[in-house]
Amino acid sequence: MKRSVLALTALAAPLALVSPVRAIAPPTQYEPYLRATAYITDTGTTLTWHRLPVLAGDVPKPLNLEDAKNACERDSPPGARLPTMKELLTLVDEDPVPQYQGKQTVYPTIDIQAFPETPVDRPYWTSTPAKDTGALTVSFATGKTAPYVGSVELYVRCVRNVKVSL
Amino acid sequence: MVASRRLRDRLAIAGVIVGAVVTAGTLACNSLIGLSDFTVVDDAGADARADAADGSADAPVDAAILAPEGSLPAVWPDKKMPDSTQGASTKPDYEIDVRQTITFDKITTRTWMHADFDGITTFEAARKKCEEQKLQGAEWRLPSRIELVSLLDTSRTTGTQIDPSAFPGARRGTYWTASPVRPLTNPVTFWSVDFTEGNVKIGAASFVRCVKGRG
Known part of the structure; x- marks a missing residue:
């Protein structure tokens, strides 16, 4: 009897330690959304984000800087644009939870329930110009920012100043 | 809905x-x-x-490492993001007190030290400097990552990436935040914001500008 309790405790203790305490953004951070919701509004920043990155078919598509800007601006309905670096940094989850991507465990620094389709093997473009050439980017693998030249193909998540009424 | x-x-x-x-x-x-x-x-x-x-994943598990005193939990934005970059939705709006000791950010409703401390320090020393700060009352603290990012002025093509009239004498280099880099590593590191490059990076010896107030 005692042994089985001990065994149970030994099993449960590490589970309790590593179970994510606070996996995602607080419940009021994003306006309520359903599984099929396409746009999510941040109640803090009031920005409305495209829930999916720019896709080719149903796969996130890396684009060069020029194509990234065009992909957002030509989106329908009008009003979408590439976010600035400071805007994209407002999506960063400083306490990331693990997710399987490309056969490995990564820690995407974003709310993976609000933005489940966020591959982190490349950074994401922002509209903020880098000092020399190209633009600044945000890595959701690390939460860091870095300048990239415009010809590199990176992921794209568009943003809107106003909500989209479906 | x-x-x-x-x-x-x-x-x-x-x-x-x-x-x-x-x-x-x-x-x-x-x-x-x-x-x-x-x-x-x-x-x-x-x-x-x-x-x-x-335990079957080979990723780091940070449960055994404790965040040091003064570490903030994950902080989420509670206000609009002031941003002078072209295309951004919200322009910065600062108010400086008559004695020029504090700068109030009307967008984020945070109060910042108008001038920062001289010299670079360790995280621990930075935390103590803010705790001991008595400028216009106590309760000063190190900013969170997203709070310090809100001061970046990435529209500047030269010089320090911050508004020089709101924050005169701002230094070229990194400033401390109280947001630890997670998953926690051993030793624990903290995020810093680089006002030379306009980047967010893992902190080493950095400058200090304290903040107070919440959304």
Whole structure:
């Protein structure tokens, strides 16, 4: 009897330690959304984000800087644009939870329930110009920012100043 | 919410119509599968969490490492993001007190030290400097990562990436935040914001500008 309790405790203790305490953004951070919701509004920043990155078919598509800007601006309905670096940094989850991507465990620094389709093997473009050439980017693998030249193909998540009424 | 319900109703109606037409059945299935993609990814995340819990994943597990005193939990934005960059939705709006000791950010409702401390320090020394700061009352603290990012002025092509009239004498270099880099590493590191490059990076010896107030 005692042994089985001990065994149970030994099993449960590490589970309790590593179970994510606070996996995602607080419940009021994003306006309520359903599984099929396409746009999510941040109640803090009031920005409305495209829930999916720019896709080719149903796969996130890396684009060069020029194509990234065009992909957002030509989106329908009008009003979408590439976010600035400071805007994209407002999506960063400083306490990331693990997710399987490309056969490995990564820690995407974003709310993976609000933005489940966020591959982190490349950074994401922002509209903020880098000092020399190209633009600044945000890595959701690390939460860091870095300048990239415009010809590199990176992921794209568009943003809107106003909500989209479906 | 209402729009989503309408969308769901439309989908339901579409489902019924398409379901009746046998030749269009394949198309209907494709669209339904498309919608349930979110579910698939959610489940993958759950698997990863379960694996991390039973120790079968080779990713770092930070439960054994404790965040040092003064570490902030994950902080989420509670206000608009002031940003002078072209295309951004909200322009910065600062107010400086007559004695020029504090700068109030009217967008984020945070109060910042108008001038920062001289010299670079360790994280621990930076934390103490803010705790001991008595300028216009106590309760000064190191900013969170997103709070310090809010001071960046990435529209500047030369010089320090901060508004020089709101923050005169700002230094070229990194400033401390109280947000630890997670998953926690041993030793624990903290995020810093580089006002030379306009970047967010892992902190080494950095400058200090304290903040007070919340949203």
